[in-house]
Amino acid sequence: MAPLLQTEGLTKSYAGPVLSDVSFELQPGEVHALVGENGAGKSTFCGIVAGLRTPDSGRMWLQGRPYAPANKRVAEAHGVRIVLQELNLIETLSVSENLFFDQLPHTLGGWISRASLREAARNALGRVGLSELDPDAPVSGLGIGQKQLVEIAAGLARQCRLLILDEPTAALTPADAERLFLQIQKLKDAGVGIIYISHHLEEVLRLADRVSVLRDGRRVATRPRGELTADEMIRLMVGRALDDTAARAEKRSAGPVLLEVQNLSAPPRVREVSFALHRGEILGFAGLMGAGRTETVRALFGADPRQTGKILLDGRDVTAGLHSPTDAVRLGIGFLTEDRKSQGLLLDKPVRLNISLAQLNGDLRGPAGALRRQREVAAAQTWVDRLAIRCASIEQIAGSLSGGNQQKAVLARWLYRNCQVLICDEPTRGIDVGAKSEIYRLLDQFAREGKGVLVVSSDLKELLALCDRIAVISAGRLVETFERGKWTEDQIMSAAFSEMKV
Ligand SMILES: Nc1ncnc2c1ncn2[C@@H]1O[C@H](COP(=O)(O)OP(=O)(O)OP(=O)(O)O)[C@@H](O)[C@H]1O
Ligand SMILES: [Mg+2]
Structure with missing residues (x-):
């Protein structure tokens, strides 16, 4: 079977090289974690897959077909979604409007149906443990953990076959993270492929089927979970063993x-x-x-x-x-x-x-x-x-x-x-x-x-x-x-x- 996603030789430079010749593969139902130091190129790589950036060179295939999304919408039309690392909610809109910003449910006259919007929002929020949150509340009043959960809910609420989660747990409490892991398991069971970025290595070792390590924009290793420890991951990420005496x-x-x-x-x-x-x-x-x-x-x-x-x-x-x-x-x-x-x-x-x-x-x-x-x-x-x-x-x-x-x-x-x-x-x-x-x-x-x-x-x-x-x-x-x-x-x-x- 063709992989869900395959990339070959992805390369990108800004002032200097940021990604060099990155080949990568993701199977349906697989969680493939991406780890690396700050600035290693993880978000850049995922941005290319999600259509937010275009590579200088290299090619991609989605289920065996050539894939070169010109922008985020095209990627989404192919079922590729990303939950970004930085929060991107619109502060002045309500929670439910943010959740369904790009596909507000419409009734016949083109009016937004408040009732169906609220209903859909309740469902989406329930999945991340925010059932208590009022869908009509403005996003500006939420704490950062809640904002992160709303972003994740927005990602989960849509049909997709490839979901990218860029440091989704950075602002979450352990209990909220557990709830997210449960949702990830459900997506896996449904055959969705997931690219998962995190600096929490114990999380990576728990969730990922495979782990790829980026160092200075290059993929330096890809291993099945069982063949990697946290210490080895660190050594691969930084290119040396870490001195933790500090x-x-x-x-x-x-x-x-x-x-x-x-x-x-x-x-x-x-x-x-x-x-x-x-x-x-x-x-x-x-x-x-x-x-x-x-x-x-x-x-x-x-x-x-x-x-x-x-x-x-x-x-x-x-x-x-x-x-x-x-x-x-x-x-x-x-x-x-x-x-x-x-x-x-x-x-x-x-x-x-x-x-x-x-x-x-x-x-x-x-x-x-x-x-x-x-x-x-x-x-x-x-x-x-x-x-x-x-x-x-x-x-x-x-x-x-x-x-x-x-x-x-x-x-x-x-x-x-x-x-x-x-x-x-x-x-x-x-x-x-x-x-x-x-x-x-x-x-x-x-x-x-x-x-x-x-x-x-x-x-x-x-x-x-x-x-x-x-x-x-x-x-x-x-x-x-x-x-x-x-x-x-x-x-x-x-x-x-x-x-x-x-
Ligand atoms: N628009 C840009 N202009 C110049 N440099 C950029 C631009 N976008 C990204 N970079 C550079 O690309 C490098 C890789 O950034 P990227 O965001 O992919 O890292 P990352 O692995 O996601 O790191 P982190 O763990 O901190 O999120 C960084 O050094 C960054 O400064
Ligand atoms: Mg990043």
Whole structure:
């Protein structure tokens, strides 16, 4: 039988080569995972298959027939769909309109039938565990995990024979991911072929029938699942064994209280939250999706209004002067948001500017207010090197960086800004294994300089590896704080569920 998809010699260059001579094969009912470092070319490859980009050379066949989609619509007409890595919902439209954007159900007069739209939306949302969500609600009010689920629901709602999932679980909780895996199994059973991209290697080993590894735009290996371990995958991805000693840093010692938050409320999600962050400390916020972790740090940062709450920095009450992100930044608080696309990066500006923004009113201004151009270039280059941001040059437009490299660019900006408190919301979302330990190392170093880090993460392993203390938020309340050495995963999980109504 002809493979569902076959590619031969796919090649693509922008400023430099991005994909070189990639041959690949997918059978019906197969999950074929694609792994590789940030910038290895995974999304580019999938973009070509889904008709979003055209290759410079190379050929493709779909069930034995030549296949060269001129655009996304043509690919979709052939039954090829992609759920993109970056969120692409239209904020001003409702959930159901987003779900069926390109095929809004029509009645005779050409009017959109609200009832049938809602019905179809309920079905689609049910499959990803969002049956509680109102299909008429605007997308702008959803959290990032919910947005990701809506995108997946949109992909699943259509008939297709080849589905590409580009890092679908990056913003999902373990429970939501499980629900997705169940849907993937159903699609497999129905003979749909799936290309699955993920940086979670344990996920790949569980789901994939075969795994292909891309390195610097080349396919360096394809193996059946049984013939590959996570360590081997990493070695193939980075071309060497990974040194993980960085993640096992020695103990940090906490200094005096740097930030104190008393009785912070921002209804309906944040209720009377109090905590203290010490100098030299990394404090984690654990909890379930929707528990109010992001909302808590947003209210602290002045991004959302607070109803009550007192905020002290180095013992000084700064509550009255902290009502916006601008205030927060002025006071020395930084915020690496979970949603880099809408809140972090200037997508149409070069990497250089995205990094130097941090000091445009500081270090980089000369005596007469003139921009110190050479200093700017040098600083940007230093950060690109330190975080190993993969770009053609610092002049590359940030929006064209790979997903993981965009995340690194936002982090570089905050580290360069030299704030005292750095809030990180899902700092390693979409980051490859090697870069992850590099980011842990940078945050560790930041804390060791006597500053403080607040980390929100859905990945409990990440918090366990990184934090000195972990505070658990459940239904908007900070229910318990655990110290390193005195915690177990079970205790933290049960605290996360403690305020949930059953
Ligand atoms: N329009 C573009 N202009 C210039 N370079 C581009 C463009 N699109 C992609 N690239 C480059 O192609 C390379 C591969 O990017 P791609 O998005 O395919 O990586 P990826 O493997 O999906 O990485 P990640 O894990 O970070 O998502 C990157 O180095 C990126 O900078
Ligand atoms: Mg990608």
